[in-house]
Structures are given as C-alpha cells and as structure tokens.
Amino acid sequence: MSIAATKNVVLSDESPILNVAMIGHAFMGRAHSNAYRQVNHFFDLPFRVVAKVVVGRALDRAGAAAAKLGFEEASISLEEVLARDDIDLVDVATPNDSHFAIAMAALKAGKHVLCEKPLAMTVAEAKLMAAEAKKRKAKVGLWHNYRSAPATKLAALMIARGDIGVVRQVRAVYLQDWLSDASVPASWRTDKKLCGSGAHGDLNAHLIDLTRALTGLEFLSVCGMQQTFTKERPTGKGKAKAEVTVDDAFCFLARFAGGAIGTFEATRVAPGRKNYNRIEISGTKGTIIWNLERMNELQFFSFADQRDAQGFRTIMCMDSVHPYAANWWPDGHTVGYEHTFVHHLADFVSSLKSGAAFAPNFHDGLKVQAVLEAAMQSVKSGTFVKVNV
Ligand SMILES: NC(=O)c1ccc[n+]([C@@H]2O[C@H](COP(=O)([O-])OP(=O)(O)OC[C@H]3O[C@@H](n4cnc5c(N)ncnc54)[C@H](O)[C@@H]3O)[C@@H](O)[C@H]2O)c1
Incomplete structure (x- = not known):
C-alpha cells in the first residue's frame, strides 16, 4: 500500500x-x-x-x-x-x-x-x-x-500575595549522606582549593538562594559552625590519601532585614538522607513547607481556615493553574528533578527577547556568596558576622 x-x-x-x-x-x-x-x-x-x-x-x-x-x-x-x-x-x-x-x-x-x-x-x-x-x-x-519547580514558584507567589502573612522564621536543611563512609574517595568537592567549601558552598548556597527567592528577605548577619568528620580520604591511586580541607557539615543562624530569623543546615553525612532539601517558612498567618523529595507538593497551614478544620494540607502543584505545569501534561501528571533545569532555561531564553529581568543573575550570586563567606568568617570569630554587599 x-x-x-x-x-x-x-x-x-x-x-x-x-x-x-x-x-x-x-x-x-x-x-x-x-x-x-x-x-x-x-x-x-x-x-x-x-x-x-x-x-x-x-x-x-x-x-x-x-x-x-x-x-x-x-x-x-x-x-x-x-x-x-x-x-x-x-x-x-x-x-x-x-x-x-x-x-x-x-x-x-x-x-x-x-x-x-x-x-x-x-x-x-x-x-x-x-x-x-x-x-x-x-x-x-x-x-x-530549585527556584524553578512548580511548587517553589507557587510558594513564592503565595508568600508574595500574603498567604502566610509577614515572614518570621525560615528553617532550611539540605541533607545528603554520600560522604558518610570514610572510604568514599576524595574529589574536587573535598578540596578547598577547587570548591571553596564543602556542604556549605554546595548545599547551603541553594538554601540561601531559595530563601531569597521565596521570601524576598535579605540576610543581615549570620553565625555558623562546621565540622569535618573524615579528615582524609583515599585518592583512588593505590594507598595514597588526600586531606579533606572542607566541611562535611555546616550549620548557621541568620538574622534578616525586617526582624525575621532563620536556621540553616547543610550536610553530606546524614545517613538515610539522599537529597533532602527542605524549607519551612512561617509567617504571622500560616506556614509553607517544600521538600525536594516530594517536589511537586507544598504543605500549607493557614489560620484563615475554619478553626475546627485547621491543619497542614497538601497542595499538589501539577494543575494547569500552577507555574510551568500546563507546559507539560494534563493535570496531576508529575514532573521531576530534570524539569527544573528546563523551566529555568525557558525563563532565561524568554528573557533574552522580552528584556525582562532574569533571576538569579550574578548580583544574586554575589548576595549568596556574601552570606556563605560571612558564615565562614563567623566560624572563626565565634560571633555573628554582618553580611556586607
Ligand atoms: N544546580 C545544581 O543543582 C547543581 C548540582 C550539582 C553540581 N552543581 C554545580 O555544578 C558545577 C559542576 O558540578 P558537577 O557535579 O557537574 O561536577 P562533575 O565533576 O560531575 O563535572 C565537572 C565537569 O567539568 C569538567 N572540567 C573540570 N575542570 C574543567 C575546566 N577547567 N575546563 C573545562 N572543563 C572542566 C570535568 O571534566 C567534568 O566534565 C559545580 O559548580 C557544582 O557546584 C550544581
């Protein structure tokens, strides 16, 4: 035929x-x-x-x-x-x-x-x-x-329109476990000369950016502590070992402009936690929680709900009304980690023609870097250090 x-x-x-x-x-x-x-x-x-x-x-x-x-x-x-x-x-x-x-x-x-x-x-x-x-x-x-998941974009919109009121506290953790075992070889990620810091620059950088993106808050001062549990690791070449010159875990407290406060924790040695990137933001009227391991969902609590029906509820952010969702599949058909990069790129490419600002840009990167660096200085001084940029 x-x-x-x-x-x-x-x-x-x-x-x-x-x-x-x-x-x-x-x-x-x-x-x-x-x-x-x-x-x-x-x-x-x-x-x-x-x-x-x-x-x-x-x-x-x-x-x-x-x-x-x-x-x-x-x-x-x-x-x-x-x-x-x-x-x-x-x-x-x-x-x-x-x-x-x-x-x-x-x-x-x-x-x-x-x-x-x-x-x-x-x-x-x-x-x-x-x-x-x-x-x-x-x-x-x-x-x-991580700014460009449907759920995080929705969280930013909800916070901007006042759904949780004025933000008071941010609780952010990014937990992994791949360096728990001392036999895991050294790499550029364990060498300060090549990466600058360990879990801090790798994972806290994301939390700092996500906090700024979701809340619009600016960091005023920070106070941190860090630990390196495994001091040297195999190089992979015979019995040779390389010194670990970065943190395995790094926690810090933060004060924001306007009076909000925050706690941040990044680690690569939390057994069982694979890519547990979770942020909980509480305001005067409610709370929003996002966790990469349930990345298409938001947990939302609101005092505006009827008193006897109050409680955290789950918003599935894959409906056509949600950011990016309509570009993919019919309602409820989920997306994954790799889609966040597609969304990010789509926004960037659109901005090349529209002239709209794209965020995060290098100025945002500088702001993140300033928080990272102030927290590292605070480890040495043992006091709060101002974030200066
Ligand atoms: N956005 C995220 O979620 C995310 C996740 C992982 C890593 N990262 C970041 O991405 C960057 C790369 O990390 P990765 O996990 O892909 O590392 P990787 O080790 O898997 O890959 C690094 C690549 O860079 C190449 N390379 C190294 N030095 C080079 C040079 N001077 N010129 C050209 N190529 C060079 C290597 O050959 C390799 O192909 C890092 O800055 C890391 O912090 C971001």
Whole structure:
C-alpha cells in the first residue's frame, strides 16, 4: 500500500537560533543538555536552542560526551570557541574554581552566560563578575534550579500575595549522606582549593538562594559552625590519601532585614538522607513547607481556615493553574528533578527577547556568596558576622 503525499510539510522552525557552548560535561552537563534538548518541545520561545559545542579537557571524552548528550561538536579550546561569532550562550558547568575565569572570558567575548552555583570562590571574585555582567548587554543567569519547580514558584507567589502573612522564621536543611563512609574517595568537592567549601558552598548556597527567592528577605548577619568528620580520604591511586580541607557539615543562624530569623543546615553525612532539601517558612498567618523529595507538593497551614478544620494540607502543584505545569501534561501528571533545569532555561531564553529581568543573575550570586563567606568568617570569630554587599 502506498500513501500519497498531498503536500510537502516542511518541519522547520523559523525562530532565530541560540547556539550554546557548554563547558564541562559530567553531572551538570547531563542535566543542562537535557534542558537544551527539551526546552523548545515544551515551551514557546523566541529562539530555537541548539546544543552546538561541548568544551572539555580531553578531546576523546568531550567528543564522546557531545555524541551522547546531543551536541554537534566537541572542543578542548575555550579560547577558540569564545572567538566564534556563531556562539551565543556559554554555559559554565565546571567545578567552582573555574567559574570566574570562564564566565569572565565569556562576558568579555560578548556572550550570554549561564553559570553553575556557587557563582565564585570568594566575594571578591563574585563582585568582579557582577560588575562585568552589569557593564555588558549580554544576559547572565545562575543555575539555582530549585527556584524553578512548580511548587517553589507557587510558594513564592503565595508568600508574595500574603498567604502566610509577614515572614518570621525560615528553617532550611539540605541533607545528603554520600560522604558518610570514610572510604568514599576524595574529589574536587573535598578540596578547598577547587570548591571553596564543602556542604556549605554546595548545599547551603541553594538554601540561601531559595530563601531569597521565596521570601524576598535579605540576610543581615549570620553565625555558623562546621565540622569535618573524615579528615582524609583515599585518592583512588593505590594507598595514597588526600586531606579533606572542607566541611562535611555546616550549620548557621541568620538574622534578616525586617526582624525575621532563620536556621540553616547543610550536610553530606546524614545517613538515610539522599537529597533532602527542605524549607519551612512561617509567617504571622500560616506556614509553607517544600521538600525536594516530594517536589511537586507544598504543605500549607493557614489560620484563615475554619478553626475546627485547621491543619497542614497538601497542595499538589501539577494543575494547569500552577507555574510551568500546563507546559507539560494534563493535570496531576508529575514532573521531576530534570524539569527544573528546563523551566529555568525557558525563563532565561524568554528573557533574552522580552528584556525582562532574569533571576538569579550574578548580583544574586554575589548576595549568596556574601552570606556563605560571612558564615565562614563567623566560624572563626565565634560571633555573628554582618553580611556586607
Ligand atoms: N544546580 C545544581 O543543582 C547543581 C548540582 C550539582 C553540581 N552543581 C554545580 O555544578 C558545577 C559542576 O558540578 P558537577 O557535579 O557537574 O561536577 P562533575 O565533576 O560531575 O563535572 C565537572 C565537569 O567539568 C569538567 N572540567 C573540570 N575542570 C574543567 C575546566 N577547567 N575546563 C573545562 N572543563 C572542566 C570535568 O571534566 C567534568 O566534565 C559545580 O559548580 C557544582 O557546584 C550544581
């Protein structure tokens, strides 16, 4: 049987192209490249996003990553890639110690930049990055993807419209257990020279950003403590060991402008906790709770409910009225971790045309860095330290 073609349908997208160069191609490289592949399928955007080139440190590995992750090319020369006119957006998905050099070079080459968190190793670096971004027409963003879940976006909207009243307290924890065992090898994540800090910069950075995004509160001062339980780890090369130069666990107290207070805890040594990223925000009229491990739900308590029917209730945030949800599936069909990156990217790409502000930008990254650094200083001084930016 033959099927007669009545018309030639040309499946081409007329939208202008946004070519991406992604630097680094491991964990975050996989998460970001999934977003590049998915974003135009589910969001109507002013640009067609093209995964153009992966930049790595070894051509064979970068080439294999390009093939697997859906990029057209691979390179080991950032310089050559930045010199190309056809590259529009540079994605920094490398360890923390390289964010500054790569993002600054990309900005100076006139590219848009999406950078992984934490923005930099120090406040001094973050200040230069934020200042450089401000000078440029190009747009910048940070991959604090937890802002971009349907439930966290809804929480921000509910808090902004007063559903829990004036925020008084924030209780935020980010708990993992992958470093509980002393035989887990050292890596860039346990070396202060490469990452700046341990659970603190890795996980508290997300909590700080999420707090600012959900509540609009600014940190005034912080007081922290930290512990490194395993002082050295195998290098993976024979019996050699490497010193662990970062925290395994880091807790801090916070005071916010306006009188609210907060408690923050990040750890990689909490057995049984895999990726327990939970924030509880209490206000004068109610409380909202979000937990990544139940990421499409919000727990909500309100004094506005009838007294005899008061109690926490669960809002399933996958209805078409909820942020991002209608772009995916019919009501109640859930999304996952990887979708937060797609949402984040969709907002960023939209903002390139609309001119709307994208958050978090490098100034937000600087604010996060200032909280991280003040908390680290407070560990040394044993007192509250002002957050200065
Ligand atoms: N947003 C999130 O939820 C999230 C989650 C994990 C990691 N991160 C952040 O993402 C960044 C990368 O973390 P990861 O987990 O993907 O690390 P990873 O170790 O899995 O991957 C790092 C990649 O960078 C490459 N690389 C290292 N130095 C490089 C250099 N100078 N030039 C080019 N490539 C280089 C490595 O070869 C590797 O491909 C870190 O800043 C981390 O804090 C964010």
